Amino acid sequence: MADKIKDAKIIFVVGGPGSGKGTQCEKVVAKYGYTHLSSGDLLRAEVASGSERGKTLQAIMQKGELVPLDTVLDMIKDAMIAKADVSKGFLIDGYPREVKQGEEFEKKIGAPSLLLYIDAKPETMVKRLVKRGETSGRADDNEETIKKRLDLYYKATEPVIAFYSGRGIVRKVRLESPLTGCSQEIRREGMFVMKEMS
Numbered sequence: 001m002a003d004k005i006k007d008a009k010i011i012f013v014v015g016g017p018g019s020g021k022g023t024q025c026e027k028v029v030a031k032y033g034y035t036h037l038s039s040g041d042l043l044r045a046e047v048a049s050g051s052e053r054g055k056t057l058q059a060i061m062q063k064g065e066l067v068p069l070d071t072v073l074d075m076i077k078d079a080m081i082a083k084a085d086v087s088k089g090f091l092i093d094g095y096p097r098e099v100k101q102g103e104e105f106e107k108k109i110g111a112p113s114l115l116l117y118i119d120a121k122p123e124t125m126v127k128r129l130v131k132r133g134e135t136s137g138r139a140d141d142n143e144e145t146i147k148k149r150l151d152l153y154y155k156a157t158e159p160v161i162a163f164y165s166g167r168g169i170v171r172k173v174r175l176e177s178p179l180t181g182c183s184q185e186i187r188r189e190g191m192f193v194m195k196e197m198s
């Protein structure tokens, strides 16, 4: 089974909470036909299923903490296998959250060709998340949890960017501009992605 994704093309998409990872991934998908897999979405689907495991996950996410590495890696791997036949490549959004996650992914699945780093100022992220919280229904889009998620991002996830920068595969996209104004930059990055992946 795992053989199906042995040579899969992989892009990690990393950035703070509310930086715009999901939004930019949708743009890349619409234009280049990659498969978008968000670790957070996969986890929320498990929560929505009402399973025992989902209840445990919900409690962790509500606190703004990271769920166990094995859980999220297994979910991503299963989702990749399910899409392997129809996929040109995978955008893995929200993973790795810490260097160890990247190392385990590479052991069990493969190496990324690119890391898209979605950068935004902390004030911007907080503002967007508070706004998103008005309608998202997400247990973690409240001010208290947002603060914890930001702290954890700087502590655990920023080192991921340094780690892959050392390999020369990081492309940084800054997205302070309004939604309409930012597509140019991702388009340029998208071209780069296509060149890398073809």
Ligand SMILES: Nc1ncnc2c1ncn2[C@@H]1O[C@H](COP(=O)(O)OP(=O)(O)O)[C@@H](O)[C@H]1O
Residues within 6 Å of the ligand: 015, 016, 017, 018, 019, 020, 021, 022, 023, 024, 128, 129, 131, 132, 175, 176, 177, 178, 179, 182
């Ligand atoms: N470039 C942008 N400019 C303004 N608002 C944005 C931008 N990108 C995303 N947003 C808004 O910020 C919120 C978080 O975006 P999302 O893509 O869900 O981020 P993430 O997946 O990184 O948490 C959403 O409500 C979205 O509409």
Ligand SMILES: Nc1ncnc2c1ncn2[C@H]1C[C@H](O)[C@@H](COP(=O)(O)OP(=O)(O)O)O1
Residues within 6 Å of the ligand: 015, 016, 017, 018, 021, 022, 038, 039, 040, 041, 043, 061, 064, 065, 066, 067, 068, 069, 072, 093, 094, 095, 096, 097, 101, 140, 149
């Ligand atoms: N790779 C990962 N490892 C551990 N926990 C993760 C994870 N990806 C997501 N989670 C958990 C903890 C996060 O605070 C929560 C929401 O994640 P998310 O939807 O990716 O948030 P956002 O897109 O706002 O950054 O799910």
Ligand SMILES: [Mg+2]
Residues within 6 Å of the ligand: 021, 022, 038, 040, 094
């Ligand atoms: Mg997201």
